Structure formats: C-alpha cells, structure tokens
Amino acid sequence: xxxxxxxxxxxxxxxxxxxxxxxxxxxxxxxxxxxxxxxxxxxxxxxxxxxxxxxxxxxxxxxxxxxxxxxxxxxxxxxxxxxxxxxxxxxxxxxxxxxxxxxxxxxxxxxxxxxxxxxxxxxxxxxxxxxxxxxxxxxxxxxxxxxxxxxxxxxxxxxxxxxxxxxxxxxxxxxxxxxxxxxxxxxxxxxxxxxx
Amino acid sequence: xxxxxxxxxxxxxxxxxxxxxxxxxxxxxxxxxxxxxxxxxxxxxxxxxxxxxxxxxxxxxxxxxxxxxxxxxxxxxxxxxxxxxxxxxxxxxxxxxxxxxxxxxxxxxxxxxxxxxxxxxxxxxxxxxxxxxxxxxxxxxxxxxxxxxxxxxxxxxxxxxxxxxxxxxxxxxxxxxxxxxxxxxxxxxxxxxxxx
Numbered sequence: 001x002x003x004x005x006x007x008x009x010x011x012x013x014x015x016x017x018x019x020x021x022x023x024x025x026x027x028x029x030x031x032x033x034x035x036x037x038x039x040x041x042x043x044x045x046x047x048x049x050x051x052x053x054x055x056x057x058x059x060x061x062x063x064x065x066x067x068x069x070x071x072x073x074x075x076x077x078x079x080x081x082x083x084x085x086x087x088x089x090x091x092x093x094x095x096x097x098x099x100x101x102x103x104x105x106x107x108x109x110x111x112x113x114x115x116x117x118x119x120x121x122x123x124x125x126x127x128x129x130x131x132x133x134x135x136x137x138x139x140x141x142x143x144x145x146x147x148x149x150x151x152x153x154x155x156x157x158x159x160x161x162x163x164x165x166x167x168x169x170x171x172x173x174x175x176x177x178x179x180x181x182x183x184x185x186x187x188x189x190x191x192x193x194x195x196x
Numbered sequence: 197x198x199x200x201x202x203x204x205x206x207x208x209x210x211x212x213x214x215x216x217x218x219x220x221x222x223x224x225x226x227x228x229x230x231x232x233x234x235x236x237x238x239x240x241x242x243x244x245x246x247x248x249x250x251x252x253x254x255x256x257x258x259x260x261x262x263x264x265x266x267x268x269x270x271x272x273x274x275x276x277x278x279x280x281x282x283x284x285x286x287x288x289x290x291x292x293x294x295x296x297x298x299x300x301x302x303x304x305x306x307x308x309x310x311x312x313x314x315x316x317x318x319x320x321x322x323x324x325x326x327x328x329x330x331x332x333x334x335x336x337x338x339x340x341x342x343x344x345x346x347x348x349x350x351x352x353x354x355x356x357x358x359x360x361x362x363x364x365x366x367x368x369x370x371x372x373x374x375x376x377x378x379x380x381x382x383x384x385x386x387x388x389x390x391x392x
Binding site: 013041047050 | 199200201202203204206207209210211213214215216221223224225226227228229230231232234236237238239240241242243244245246247248249250251260261262263267285287288290291
C-alpha cells in the first residue's frame with residue numbers, strides 16, 4: 001500500500017502468508033503491531049522463534065516434544081492404550097476429546113496411487129512399542145486412504161494379543177438428521193449402540 | 197490446550213492478543229507456524245521487530261517515518277496542499293483515495309469533556325508549517341469532536357491567505373438510499389453538486 005513505511009509493508013506481506021489472513025486483515029494486524037508496545041511485539045516475536053527452536057519430534061512416536069518430554073512421557077496417562085493418528089497435530093485434537101492414553105503418529109496414510117506405501121510411514125517404530133499396550137485405537141480419517149491404513153494395521157497385528165478399535169462413525173452431535181449423508185447414516189446404523 | 201508443548205501454548209496466547217483473533221484462530225495460526233519453514237518464521241519474527249525498530253514519528257508532522265524520510269518528503273507530491281488527520285495511521289487510508297498532497301497528524305481531537313484541549317494536540321507545529329501551503333484539507337471524523345476540531349482550525353486560520361476545505365459528506369458509494377440515516381441525507385443535500 002502506498003504511503004506505508006517499508007517495514008510496515010514487509011510485515012503486511014508476512015502476515016498475508018498466514019492461513020485465513022487476507023490483505024485487509026494483514027494491514028489491520030500490521031497497524032495494530034505498529035501501535036503496540038515494544039514488549040508486546042518482542043513477546044510475539046520471541047514466541048514465534050521459540051516454537052521453531054524448542055519443539056522437536058520424538059524419534060519413536062513422532063509426537064511433538066519439548067524439553068525432551070513428549071506427551072507419552074507425561075505421568076497420569078493410561079499406558080495400556082495407544083492411539084494411532086496421521087499427523088502430530090492430530091494429538092491436540094484428540095486431547096480435546098478427553099482421551100488420556102498414549103499416541104503414535106504415522107506421518108501419513110497409505111496411498112499407493114500417490115506412491116505412499118507402509119514402509120514410508122512410521123510403522124517400524126510402532127512394531128517396536130506395540131507389545132507394551134493392551135489396546136490400539138485407530139483414529140484415522142474416514143477416507144479411502146484412512147480405511148486402507150486401518151485395515152493394514154488390523155492385518156499387521158492380527159496375531160498379537162491386542163485389542164484393536166477404531167473411532168465410532170455416526171451422526172455428529174448438534175447436527176440435524178435431515179442433513180446427514182447416506183453413508184454416514186449407514187455407518188450409524190451399523191455401529192448402533194444397545195441402550196436397553 | 198492440553199497436549200500442546202509449552203512454546204506452542206505461548207504462541208497461542210500471543211496470537212490471541214491480536215485484534216479479531218480468537219482462541220480457535222490463534223491455535224490454527226500457531227499450528228501453522230509450527231509446520232512452517234524456519235525461514236518463514238524468522239522472516240515474520242524479523243518483520244515484527246523491524247516495524248518497531250525502524251519506524252519513527254516525524255517531529256513536525258507526526259507522520260510515521262522510516263530511514264529519516266516521512267511521506268511528506270517523498271518527491272512527486274503536491275506541496276501546496278496539506279491534509280490534517282487525527283491519527284498517523286489515517287494517512288494509509290487517505291493514500292488509498294489517491295490524494296497526493298502532504299499530511300499533518302493532530303494525534304487526537306479536541307474534546308473538553310475528556311480534558312483534551314487544543315494545546316494537547318500537534319497544532320503548534322501546524323502553525324509553523326502552514327504558511328508553506330495554499331490549501332488545508334480537514335479530514336477528521338464526522339463526529340462532535342471532529343467537528344469541534346475542524347471549527348477550531350477554521351477559526352485559527354481565518355486571517356491566513358489559505359483555502360480551507362473539509363471532506364465531502366454524503367451518500368457512500370454502493371449503499372442504498374433506503375438505508376441512509378437522515379443526518380447523512382441532510383448533509384448530502386447541503387453539499388449537493390451542480391451537474392448541469
């Protein structure tokens with residue numbers, strides 16, 4: 001934008017790269033920063049760098065870890081149950097549900113058409129740790145790739161003394177039955193739960 | 197959010213302070229940063245600090261300046277016309293309109309009820325520079341405080357050889373006449389323009 005000092009234009013450009021931030025919002029944010037205290041701006045700048053400097057990926061579970069501690073090392077978690085997810089960021093979502101077991105991140109889904117085979121995923125490490133657990137929860141996307149990967153894991157562990165579960169499929173809370181697609185409805189019949 | 201590394205929580209907190217950024221958006225932005233390249237994050241972090249370090253306020257016009265150059269020092273601007281605005285950030289708005297003269301920032305509006313008097317504003321510097329200009333455009337908010345300040349300036353310069361104008365008031369472009377308030381409509385009658 002004309003009339004803006006160069007540094008401000010630079011910040012607008014950087015803000016515009018963030019998801020969901022358009023040109024107008026980026027300008028508004030940049031002007032807000034210009035008017036913020038030095039302390040607030042330094043704090044945001046440091047917070048950005050800290051995230052990249054302090055957060056690593058655990059070599060086994062591929063969960064994020066900080067100070068050499070990943071979420072599976074936290075006390076008070078159920079160490080009998082392991083939840084397999086696609087991305088390390090899926091862990092934050094799962095935590096919101098109240099799940100309190102361990103996690104294992106695959107870093108992808110099997111997708112032969114895209115050239116992603118089981119050996120490209122973090123499955124070798126899963127084989128190393130699986131014996132410690134009594135239950136494996138497969139929490140992958142309800143897509144062809146997610147289903148393929150789930151089936152692969154079920155087959156892989158079929159001879160293990162291990163309970164394997166997957167997330168329930170059905171009607172999302174708060175939705176109206178009128179707007180549910182047939183496949184979801186079919187799954188919610190298949191997974192129906194006895195209530196009496 | 198549970199399960200998030202501490203540095204990520206810190207970034208979420210910092211993002212939440214930005215205007216229009218709620219908890220959910222802050223989380224989404226923080227996760228985006230976590231997945232961005234080191235270069236992109238360093239670039240954003242530097243851009244934030246640059247804004248605070250490089251941008252100063254001109255001692256006379258109170259416009260923002262960088263590298264010791266404020267917008268009034270830019271060549272190819274009309275040095276006969278001076279636009280008075282409330283905030284230094286208003287300059288960015290005015291620039292979008294295509295205005296190409298100089299600017300003077302008051303840093304506020306006269307508001308006796310809030311204890312803001314003419315001597316609290318950047319008016320002494322205006323008196324120093326006004327003789328260089330042929331026209332003064334008063335571009336203040338159409339509010340009681342804005343109007344008071346405009347009238348004060350008009351009175352202050354009544355004996356100067358200076359044309360004084362204010363921004364036209366009327367129907368905003370793209371709006372429907374059905375939804376315009378009576379006062380705006382009254383102004384658009386008063387400021388009506390001869391077309392034939």
